[in-house]
Amino acid sequence: MKPESDIQPTQPMRAVFTQGGKGGVGKTEVAIALATWYRANGIKPTLLDFDVENADKAGFQTYFPEAGKIDVHREGSLDAFFNAFDDGTTVVLADLAGGSSNAAERWFEEAAEYAVEMNVAFTAIGVTTNDASSVQSILKWAGHLQDAVDYLIVLNEMRSPRCAFQYWHDNENVAEFIEAASPTVMTMMSRLEEFQAEVRNHACTLDQIIHGKVDAKFFRYSRNIVRAKIYLRQLFEGFSNAADILLPNSTKSDVPPSKN
Numbered sequence: 001m002k003p004e005s006d007i008q009p010t011q012p013m014r015a016v017f018t019q020g021g022k023g024g025v026g027k028t029e030v031a032i033a034l035a036t037w038y039r040a041n042g043i044k045p046t047l048l049d050f051d052v053e054n055a056d057k058a059g060f061q062t063y064f065p066e067a068g069k070i071d072v073h074r075e076g077s078l079d080a081f082f083n084a085f086d087d088g089t090t091v092v093l094a095d096l097a098g099g100s101s102n103a104a105e106r107w108f109e110e111a112a113e114y115a116v117e118m119n120v121a122f123t124a125i126g127v128t129t130n131d132a133s134s135v136q137s138i139l140k141w142a143g144h145l146q147d148a149v150d151y152l153i154v155l156n157e158m159r160s161p162r163c164a165f166q167y168w169h170d171n172e173n174v175a176e177f178i179e180a181a182s183p184t185v186m187t188m189m190s191r192l193e194e195f196q197a198e199v200r201n202h203a204c205t206l207d208q209i210i211h212g213k214v215d216a217k218f219f220r221y222s223r224n225i226v227r228a229k230i231y232l233r234q235l236f237e238g239f240s241n242a243a244d245i246l247l248p249n250s251t252k253s254d255v256p257p258s259k260n
Contacts, residue, residue, distance in 0.1 A: 011090065011119065011248070013085055014120065014122070014248045015094065015120055016034070016246060017093070017094040017123070018031050018125045019125060020050075022128075022134040025129050026127050026154070026188060027096070027127045028059070029188075030125060030127055030154050030156075031095040032060070032206075033206060033232060033235040033239075034093060034235075034239060035047060036207045038093070043091055043247075044089070045092060046085075046093070047093050048067060048068050048070055048081070049069050050069075050096045050104070051095065060095035063204075068084065073103055078107070078111060085120065105141065112148040124142075124149045124152070126142075126151065126183075127154045128154070129163075130164070139173055146181075152185075153183045153186070154238070155168060155186070157187065157190035184242040186238030202219075206229075209225060210229055
């Protein structure tokens with residue numbers, strides 16, 4: 001990194017990242033939809049994939065080949081992260097691996113410290129199912145990041161429509177986190193398991209399904225195109241309600257709900 005005296009404030013920018021921790025809760029799915037939301041609102045985010053060990057179809061770079069890879073364990077990774085802002089971008093969207101190590105937590109602590117000097121605001125996206133371990137993962141990350149970031153919490157219903165999320169709502173530690181951090185909370189509606197399996201098999205986005213860009217018979221059926229529209233529209237509504245912590249310098253009223 002450059003010496004402190006050489007770091008000059010720039011235009012407002014924002015780094016948005018999915019928190020590591022519990023795998024399989026839908027972090028990459030949220031990041032994919034968020035990338036689509038940015039583009040639908042005229043913003044071209046720089047995409048980063050921090051999951052360097054993922055070689056299957058679940059990685060962020062699989063869905064967006066242009067996403068850069070960063071390994072937090074390698075020397076120079078912090079420089080590589082801040083270099084992403086040098087091309088004029090105002091938003092960097094990063095997807096972390098599930099089960100991220102303490103090294104990743106320390107890396108983001110350091111990045112958030114330098115970000116203040118660079119006029120970069122941080123937003124951490126925590127995704128949880130109705131599972132105690134995924135809730136604890138969010139709290140663990142919050143314990144490290146504390147007030148260095150804004151928080152967007154996504155309650156993922158997974159395969160449980162109208163889930164009560166008792167592990168979230170009935171947890172004293174969660175109540176303390178909400179009191180201290182004032183996170184924005186949104187819900188991701190449950191998905192048809194067959195639909196989700198096909199999305200993973202074809203490594204496609206909801207936006208690609210909607211616009212007929214997936215070469216699969218399953219996604220040519222009108223019912224599945226409609227499902228994709230419903231799922232994406234619901235996420236877009238949540239992102240728009242959280243626009244004040246997803247955009248570089250805005251309020252919620254600045255960004256209308258996006259059409260798809």
